[in-house]
Structures are given as C-alpha cells and as structure tokens.
Amino acid sequence: MGEPLLRMEGITKLFPGAKALDNVTFSVLPGEIHALVGENGAGKSTLMNVLSGIYPFGSYEGEIFYEGEACRFGRIKDSEKKGIVIIHQELALVPYMTIGENMFLGNEQGGAARINWDATYNKAAEYLKIVGLSESPHTLIKDIGVGKQQLVEIAKALAKNVRLLILDEPTASLNEDDSQNLLKLLLKFKSEGMTSILISHKLHEVEQVADSITILRDGATIETLVKGRDDITEPRIIKGMVGREISDRYPKRESNIGGVTLEVKDWTVYHPLYIGRKVCDKVNISVRKGEVVGISGLMGAGRTELAMSVFGGSYGADISGELFLNGKPIQLKSIRSAIANKLAYVTEDRKNDGLVLSQTLRVNTTLANLQRTSRFGWIIDKDQEVRFGGEYKERLGVKAASIEQHADNLSGGNQQKLLLAKWMFAEPDILILDEPTRGIDVGAKYEIYNIINELVAQEKSVLLISSDMPELLGMCDRIYIMNEGKIVGELSREEASQEVIMAAILQSSKGA
Amino acid sequence: MNRVTKFLSKNAMLVVLVLVLLFFEVLISLKNSTPLFLGNGSLLQPANLTNLIRQNGYVVILATGMLMCILTGGNIDLSVGSIVILVGAFSGFMMVNWHWNPYLSILLCLMIATLLGAWQAFWIAYVRIPPFVTTLAGMLVYRGLALVLMDSKGISPYPEEFINLFNSFIPNTTDPGAILGVSLIIGVAICALLIVTKIMSRLSKKRKGYAMESLPLMLVKTIVICAIILFVAWRLGQNKGIPVLLVLLGAVVFIYTYYTQNTVPGRYLYAMGGNEKAARLSGVNTKKMMFFAYTNMGFLAGIAAMVSVARFNQASTVAGTGYEMDAIGSCFVGGASAYGGIGTVGGAVIGAIFFGVLNMGMSIMGTNASLQDVIKGLVLLAAVIFDVLSKSRKQAA
Missing domain, CATH: 3.40.50.300 (P-loop containing nucleotide triphosphate hydrolases)
Incomplete structure (x- = not known):
C-alpha cells in the first residue's frame, strides 16, 4: 500500500x-x-x-x-x-x-x-x-x-x-x-x-x-x-x-403512567420559505401522564419542526392536523395560548432561542409566565419575583453568584438548567425538551436527567427529542423514530435498541 | 472600595454629568471672577435653571419615547422632528386660524400625532419594513406636508390661554415671598412623599421577609435625592417659581419609568431587545410591542410639539428640524445599547440634561456655534464607544 x-x-x-x-x-x-x-x-x-x-x-x-x-x-x-x-x-x-x-x-x-x-x-x-x-x-x-x-x-x-x-x-x-x-x-x-x-x-x-x-x-x-x-x-x-455498552449513566425511576395528555393526529407542516416542501408528513404521536416519550432521528428529520409547530405554530406554514389535550380537541393559534394550555417547549438552541443573555437570572426565570408574579396581570411584583428567582435557582441547582447575575456569564450546563427553570416556572403539564443535554458535561447531564424524573413523578408528560441514542434508551418509556418528516417506527422501552433504531432510520431512507 | 467602583460604573453617566457641571462652573466663575455656584452666570443661577428646563423640555419627552424604540432592538425613529413640525402646524390652524378651544385642539393634535406614529408603526411591526427606512420616509413626508400646508410660513400668535398652560409657573403670582414659600413647600412635600414611600416599601419587605437594601445606603441615597430636590425648588423659588413644564416632564418621566421597570409589557420590551426569538418563544407578542413603541413615539412627539409651539409662541417651519438627533443622542449618552434591550428612562433623561448643560455651558462661555457641534458629536461617539467596549469586555470575562 x-x-x-x-x-x-x-x-x-x-x-x-x-x-x-x-x-x-x-x-x-x-x-x-x-x-x-x-x-x-x-x-x-x-x-x-x-x-x-x-x-x-x-x-x-x-x-x-x-x-x-x-x-x-x-x-x-x-x-x-x-x-x-x-x-x-x-x-x-x-x-x-x-x-x-x-x-x-x-x-x-x-x-x-x-x-x-x-x-x-x-x-x-x-x-x-x-x-x-x-x-x-x-x-x-x-x-x-x-x-x-x-x-x-x-x-x-x-x-x-x-x-x-x-x-x-x-x-x-x-x-x-x-x-x-x-x-x-x-x-x-x-x-x-x-x-x-x-x-x-x-x-x-x-x-x-x-x-x-x-x-x-x-x-x-x-x-x-x-x-x-x-x-x-x-x-x-x-x-x-x-457498539457501546450502556452503564448506569441514567438515574432509575419507577414509571407510573396515566392517561393520554397530548395527542397529535395527521400533523402536516410545510417549510415556511420553500413552498411545497413538507417538513412533517402526517405525523401521529401521543404522550401520557407521567411518561417520557422520546423522538429519535437524524438531524433534519423534522423533530424540532414538529415540536415547534405544535407549540403554538411557532414554526412552519400551512399546518394541518388535529391536536388533543386530555382528550379534547384544541387549537393553539399562538405561543401564548400554548403556554396558557400548559405546554412548554424548551429549545435546542439555548443561546439564540432560549435565553435573553443580556438579562439577569431573575428576568429570564419569570419571562415565560410573568403574570404569575404580577398584580392585576400587568404590574410586576418585584419582591415576589426576587423570591421566585431564588427558589427556582435552588430547585434546579443553577450555580451562580446571585439571581442578579447576567445569563451570559453562566456555563452551558447552568444556562440549560436556567432554561429549564424558566419553563418550570411557567408550570406546564407537558414539556417538550429539545436536545436538553447537547454540549454539556456528564455531571450536568445527570442532573438534568434527575429533573426529568422529578417532573414525571409529578405526573407531568415529557417529550424528549434527542440525537443521543443511549440517552433516549436510558430515559424513555417509549420512543418514536422519525425520518424525513415521517414517523417510521414506535418502540417500547423493551423493544428499543440502538441497532433497531438505526436500522429503522436507514430502512426508511432507502425507500425514499 | 469595591462598592464605590460598582456605584461609579453603574452610574457612570451621572458622574460624568456632575463633572461636566463642575467643569463649567469653575470655568464660568474664573471668567467672571464670581463665587462658585452662586455667582451671576452660573448654570445653577435661578434664571438659568429655569431656562435649562424650558430649552430642553422637548428633548426629555422625545428621548423617553425614543428609548422605547431603541429598547425593542436598537431601532430608531427619524421622523419625530417632522411630526413635531406637522402637529405644530395643525395646532396653529386650529387655535390661531380657526380660534378653536385650546383644550380641544390639544386633544385633537395628540390624536393626530398618535395616528402619524401608528401609520409608521403598522409598516414596521406588521409588514416588517425596516424602521430606518420607514421613518426616513416619514421624516420627508411629514415635514414636506407641513411646509405645503403652512405655505412655508409660521403661524402666530397663539391664544394666551394655551401659552399659559405650558409657560406659567406655580404659584402664578409676582410676589417674591409667596413664590419662594410655595416653591419650598412643594419641594418639601415631594421629599416627604418620597420618604414615606421608601419607608412603606421597606416595611412591607420586612413583613414578607424579603431582602432589603442596607439601611445606611438607603439613607444616603434618600438624603442626596432630597437635597437635590430642595436645592432646585429653592433656586426656582428665587426666580419665578416652579415651571408647569417641569411638572409635565416629571409626570412623563415618572409614568414611563414605572412602565419600563414595573409592568409586564415594559419587561417584554427589554426581553425583546435582548433576544427577539427567545422573547417570541416565551409568548411575547413582539409585533404588538413594536407597534406600541412606534405609536407611542408619535404620541410623545405630539406632546413635544405642544411644548415647542408654546415656547416659541409660533407654529414654526423649522423648530423640529434635528430634534430626532437630540433624542437619539440623549438615549445613547444615557447608556442605552445600540443593539437594544439595555437602557433606562432615567438614563435618557440624564443624557438630555447632559446635552442641555453642554449647550448652555458652551453658550455662556461664548464657544463658537460650529465648534459646539464638533464637541457634541465627539461626546456622542465617546458614549457609544464606552458602551460597546464595556460590553465586549464583559463577554471576554
């Protein structure tokens, strides 16, 4: 040679x-x-x-x-x-x-x-x-x-x-x-x-x-x-x-799964700029109370687009399909109505889409639900806001000198926790977490897994989008596989393995 | 020590303002060989203080509105000067030519101003036309329209009733003793109100177990603020009393400070300027906020038009030209970020006073008018450089 x-x-x-x-x-x-x-x-x-x-x-x-x-x-x-x-x-x-x-x-x-x-x-x-x-x-x-x-x-x-x-x-x-x-x-x-x-x-x-x-x-x-x-x-x-072994990088939890909270039927979304390009194609998914449901897929499979289009139509054009919350049909026309209906979307891009980096921890924590700390719905009770800021900082273990510290001075893992704090402050029942552990170290990942377990223990539903397959296998009760805008498989915790998921994705790519 | 540097860096522009004030005081007292602060020609001399307020009232009002626009993301409004001219023209027609009731005329003028603002706000917020372009067009259209309507001539004189509304003093007498007495009483009353609200807020925090400001710091702050209020009241009382205009300015500043610092939509303005996408994904209706900022700018430009017209007793074809730059300059000197999301109404007011002091000081010193512009331009640039540098250093840390 x-x-x-x-x-x-x-x-x-x-x-x-x-x-x-x-x-x-x-x-x-x-x-x-x-x-x-x-x-x-x-x-x-x-x-x-x-x-x-x-x-x-x-x-x-x-x-x-x-x-x-x-x-x-x-x-x-x-x-x-x-x-x-x-x-x-x-x-x-x-x-x-x-x-x-x-x-x-x-x-x-x-x-x-x-x-x-x-x-x-x-x-x-x-x-x-x-x-x-x-x-x-x-x-x-x-x-x-x-x-x-x-x-x-x-x-x-x-x-x-x-x-x-x-x-x-x-x-x-x-x-x-x-x-x-x-x-x-x-x-x-x-x-x-x-x-x-x-x-x-x-x-x-x-x-x-x-x-x-x-x-x-x-x-x-x-x-x-x-x-x-x-x-x-x-x-x-x-x-x-x-080919890698999964050790106990994921904290254990007792699953206690209830009724269906969010159901998406025949969800089709078109690209906002390229007319006629389908980003989601007749997607059907559901999440139950106390359940962590994963969405697996490669980059560009349409997972983020699916999540954002469900979250008050914050992405896409010509969205069609039906949404059911706790069995009742509902239309979420704006992000505000999505939040009011107890939905939260925790973005994959914490710096560009998630946090206001030039503002303090306190301001970021309360932003998605300012009404909760306001009188008459529009006058902010600053004393109460300070208390909430401290409470959520403690609860999620955000490491920062004080709640008046600016978000751009936090490390990636702490920013991610702050982003979670912000959405937990909004008191949602259904959380869509998009790549919540991307680019953060193992320790912070573990803490975030614990937070997820705590959330489902409180009977909330979690939809976990991740490209990290061991993470999905370690955390989810059920996993959907998405490829090229379509759901190409659904696996229970027992059925799921990296080989099966990979094979399902590749199978569907071949067919296209 | 740490606390002192922190205070200085946080209130840098206030410190600079005080330094500039001292600088001119020393220069003037040397030039006229009069005692510091109290001599003839001093900026703090009663007549000068009154003039400072009269000459810069419109800047304070416009800067407050401009700050809302800048907060949304560093956007500016170039049309405010032209709105002042056009609304001024309408007021001239109503009050001078048609002899309408002044109060009704003011109301109609403010409505027109708001509509002029809303027209631009619609294109900016809902059609996403860049604010610079939209308001540049507005600047040309509104001023041109005013000149056409006025046939390029000023309109005057205004009815006494209208002029008095903006240019009179409290109390409205000529007895020097009564003027000083009433001015001081008002000053003391404001101080008392301030102290009472401070104590109330402190007690409420204590009751709920919230963190409190340290007592000495609070005392020092309150004493300094009260001293300034009493000094101003005393000096004004030695002249003609407290200008009604100052009350109007106080109300505008108070309302917008409260709005930006204590209300939900105010908070949204900051969030949107800091990161528009994040704000939108947090449920903030960014289009609505943008629409509000520019509509509100029109409304405040209407108030500035009334103040300006009353000051000159004339609807002029020129008084308004360049006002947008005074307002924008004040905001940036007052610490607003050129990228949005950072800045306070108080800062913008300090910026406006800063330019006012600079103007008046240089006039008293007899500085060449063209040179004055050079100095003001350099000061503006220095302020923004300071802002950008302090931010980039923070990011590096």
Whole structure:
C-alpha cells in the first residue's frame, strides 16, 4: 500500500466542558473515496473543521501530514491553497448572486482592481460542464434547486484546483435521483485520480462508493474498514457506530403512567420559505401522564419542526392536523395560548432561542409566565419575583453568584438548567425538551436527567427529542423514530435498541 | 472600595454629568471672577435653571419615547422632528386660524400625532419594513406636508390661554415671598412623599421577609435625592417659581419609568431587545410591542410639539428640524445599547440634561456655534464607544 495522502495523528480538540475529539487518528490514501461515519456528535464535522483550518493550528493537539509534509493551517485559505476543499452540509452560496459569481467568490478572476467577468463566466461554464450541470452561469442561485446547488458547490471546489474534496452530508437534502447523480460524479472524479472524503449517514450510499470507511464514536476512532479486506455491509458499519455498552449513566425511576395528555393526529407542516416542501408528513404521536416519550432521528428529520409547530405554530406554514389535550380537541393559534394550555417547549438552541443573555437570572426565570408574579396581570411584583428567582435557582441547582447575575456569564450546563427553570416556572403539564443535554458535561447531564424524573413523578408528560441514542434508551418509556418528516417506527422501552433504531432510520431512507 | 467602583460604573453617566457641571462652573466663575455656584452666570443661577428646563423640555419627552424604540432592538425613529413640525402646524390652524378651544385642539393634535406614529408603526411591526427606512420616509413626508400646508410660513400668535398652560409657573403670582414659600413647600412635600414611600416599601419587605437594601445606603441615597430636590425648588423659588413644564416632564418621566421597570409589557420590551426569538418563544407578542413603541413615539412627539409651539409662541417651519438627533443622542449618552434591550428612562433623561448643560455651558462661555457641534458629536461617539467596549469586555470575562 502506498504512502497516504493525508494523515491526521493524535488529534484532540477540547470545547469548554466537553472533549469533542480524543486522540483521533485518520489517514486517507491517494485516489480513494474514504467515508467517515458516526452518530451525531461523534466528532466527524469537528475533525473536518480541524483539517480545513476552521479551527486553526493551536486550538487543537496533534499533527496533520499532507503529502508527507506537516501542515499547520491557520485559516481556511491555507488549506485551500493545498487543494483541500470542504463542502459543508449547509450550502454556502449567496442566493441573489449568479452561479458564476458564487463559483468564484473569494477566488475572483482578474486583478484586485477589476474583476474579469468574461473569464469568470467562461471558466464557470467549463466547470459546470464537468459536473454535468446544464445551467447558464448567469442564472441566480435562488432559481435552481438544492440538487443543482450542490453541483455548483462541487464546481466551485473544482475551480479552486481541489485535490482532496471533503463532502459533509452532501445527499442529506437531495432526492434519490440527485443523490445517485452526485455519487456517480464522485466515482468519475475518482477514476480521474481525485481523492475525496465522504461524510454520510446514508450507509447504503457509503457501501456503494467507499473504498474504505473510518468509524468515529464519542470523539474517538473506532476502526477503519477497507473494501475487499473487511466486511463493509450496513449491519457491520452500524455495529461499529453504536457498539457501546450502556452503564448506569441514567438515574432509575419507577414509571407510573396515566392517561393520554397530548395527542397529535395527521400533523402536516410545510417549510415556511420553500413552498411545497413538507417538513412533517402526517405525523401521529401521543404522550401520557407521567411518561417520557422520546423522538429519535437524524438531524433534519423534522423533530424540532414538529415540536415547534405544535407549540403554538411557532414554526412552519400551512399546518394541518388535529391536536388533543386530555382528550379534547384544541387549537393553539399562538405561543401564548400554548403556554396558557400548559405546554412548554424548551429549545435546542439555548443561546439564540432560549435565553435573553443580556438579562439577569431573575428576568429570564419569570419571562415565560410573568403574570404569575404580577398584580392585576400587568404590574410586576418585584419582591415576589426576587423570591421566585431564588427558589427556582435552588430547585434546579443553577450555580451562580446571585439571581442578579447576567445569563451570559453562566456555563452551558447552568444556562440549560436556567432554561429549564424558566419553563418550570411557567408550570406546564407537558414539556417538550429539545436536545436538553447537547454540549454539556456528564455531571450536568445527570442532573438534568434527575429533573426529568422529578417532573414525571409529578405526573407531568415529557417529550424528549434527542440525537443521543443511549440517552433516549436510558430515559424513555417509549420512543418514536422519525425520518424525513415521517414517523417510521414506535418502540417500547423493551423493544428499543440502538441497532433497531438505526436500522429503522436507514430502512426508511432507502425507500425514499 | 469595591462598592464605590460598582456605584461609579453603574452610574457612570451621572458622574460624568456632575463633572461636566463642575467643569463649567469653575470655568464660568474664573471668567467672571464670581463665587462658585452662586455667582451671576452660573448654570445653577435661578434664571438659568429655569431656562435649562424650558430649552430642553422637548428633548426629555422625545428621548423617553425614543428609548422605547431603541429598547425593542436598537431601532430608531427619524421622523419625530417632522411630526413635531406637522402637529405644530395643525395646532396653529386650529387655535390661531380657526380660534378653536385650546383644550380641544390639544386633544385633537395628540390624536393626530398618535395616528402619524401608528401609520409608521403598522409598516414596521406588521409588514416588517425596516424602521430606518420607514421613518426616513416619514421624516420627508411629514415635514414636506407641513411646509405645503403652512405655505412655508409660521403661524402666530397663539391664544394666551394655551401659552399659559405650558409657560406659567406655580404659584402664578409676582410676589417674591409667596413664590419662594410655595416653591419650598412643594419641594418639601415631594421629599416627604418620597420618604414615606421608601419607608412603606421597606416595611412591607420586612413583613414578607424579603431582602432589603442596607439601611445606611438607603439613607444616603434618600438624603442626596432630597437635597437635590430642595436645592432646585429653592433656586426656582428665587426666580419665578416652579415651571408647569417641569411638572409635565416629571409626570412623563415618572409614568414611563414605572412602565419600563414595573409592568409586564415594559419587561417584554427589554426581553425583546435582548433576544427577539427567545422573547417570541416565551409568548411575547413582539409585533404588538413594536407597534406600541412606534405609536407611542408619535404620541410623545405630539406632546413635544405642544411644548415647542408654546415656547416659541409660533407654529414654526423649522423648530423640529434635528430634534430626532437630540433624542437619539440623549438615549445613547444615557447608556442605552445600540443593539437594544439595555437602557433606562432615567438614563435618557440624564443624557438630555447632559446635552442641555453642554449647550448652555458652551453658550455662556461664548464657544463658537460650529465648534459646539464638533464637541457634541465627539461626546456622542465617546458614549457609544464606552458602551460597546464595556460590553465586549464583559463577554471576554
């Protein structure tokens, strides 16, 4: 076997409160398609960001060798100069610019004083031909579909003289035809000698094109499978991805489940911007009193969108379907009415959607239900507010100097607890927790699990959305599996296992 | 020591205001070789104090309204000066040309002002047209409309009854003894009211077992505030008495301070400016809040128009130009964040007084008028730089 094109050795990357990568080793041979697989949060994207210089040298430990030479990239331009180009899952195209302008954005043709538009559009047309896209380079990005946009991204990479192409979930938002086109293109590039790294959840695609597969789990390299040497079938890959034992990371609880509190029937939601794109498709779910129900699925499966559309229509357009609260049909037209009907949605993005970071713990705690601490419904009783602030801070164990401390000075775990405090202050009966333990350390996670158990002990219902499968298996009485806007499975605690969930997701992706 | 620095950083603008006041006092007393504070020409001289209030009354009112807009997310209203001119024109037609009853006219003018504000508020809140653009259009349209209606000429004179409503003093006599006596009595009464409410709130906290402010701190604060009130009452009493305008300003400041600090919608303004998405997901009707802020701005611009017209005894085609900048400047100097969510009515008032003192001090010193603008511009920039830097340092910590 020849010298690897790329070798990453002993890469360790720390985030505040979490180890994203732990001594990862990863090498790619010239001219191969190397797949990188793993669950959400396994560290795939982080590893690629280290490689491309998004996390500059010095912010991680370890060494990168490219063509046998040690590389220390300070920024993306440095890695692009070497021909390493990454195409992110979220496309980085400017909608109101033409294909040609986008293709040479940051790589403009001509001198600094004058862009040579003739060269730009002629070259753009050439590259479009290579990727097999029959569009004029003068077309605006917003006027072409996602599949074609993905091809423009690839053409853009080619324009940078790419030698190592990294694709992060390139087919996540593509339909089957477009996906197949893209994979064929990759194989064509391979025959012309290009090397690529493919990050994908769609294991059948990986099986189809990859020469070797590296599996990451919890920020560590588990194994590398090589086509022809190892078994690279889907079940084998899944085993590598999830093969971990569940210890008692989850506090025990006695389940005491009552009647159905929330029921969602035939729930269909359309994307607010892209007309005609279904985000949730005839979803049926229910939650009972004292029950923790999980929703499993990959990123972009529509879980957050489902939760938010139920929560007073805070997401989506043309929402249709029926909602039942305690058996009675109900319409929640606004977030306010959702809160009044004892629903709470604890967002996955505590910084951007959850907390008012410039305000104090006290202000954040009471925001969702200010009426509770007000006279006549609109004059805030500040003395009482101070007392409530202290009470909820204690109850949820938020570590802060005082309730007058600003929320932006709290650690991630404490912010998450504050966010929970805020919604518990609203006194809901049904809580939708969206990724409540994302990006926080193990200790804080455990405390949050305890809070969840306490909530259901008080006969509340919890809907837990999480990408952390062991967490769902450890915490839930029942798990729904969601994929591409549809519920594709429902498992009881006894039936559920990571393999079954993964298989259900992959099964449904294949069918699409 | 820690407590002192904390107080200083929290009340930085107040400290700067006091320093600027002292600075001018020293300069003026040196120039005229008069005793500090009490000499002729001092800013705190009775006639000057009265003028300070008369000249800057409109800024205080507009800054209060502007603060609501800024709180929603750093949004500003460029049209307030033009609303002042246009509403002033309407008042001129009603009271001067048509001889309508002043009270009825004021009521109608305030309604018109509110409608002018609501028109813009609708586009901003419900159609999501950027406030800068909407109010820039409003600024052009309203001023242009006023000039067309007035045929580019001022309207005067106003009826005595209307002028007195804003420009008279309490008590309304010329007997110096009575003026001083009544002014001091009012000053003492306000102090007594303040002390009683402080004690009541303290007792209620004690009864419910809530945390209380430390006693010495509360005493010092109360004594300082009372001393200032009594000093102002005494000085005003030596001139013509307490201006009715000051009572109006006091009412506006009190109402909006209470609104922002103690009511649920007031809290929503702050939450929305701090993080609009989080506020929306907490059940805050952000569109409604936005609509309120800009409609209210129109209403307050209407009050400012009445004050302005009464001061000049004329509906002028120019008095109003640039008022929006005075108001915006006052808010930012007073500690409002250019990103929204941070700022107080009290701060905006301090900002307005600050600019007033700066203007008057420089006028008394005979500073070149163009140079005055240079200084004011630099002060505004310095205030916002201070705000941004203090925030970025906090984030780094």
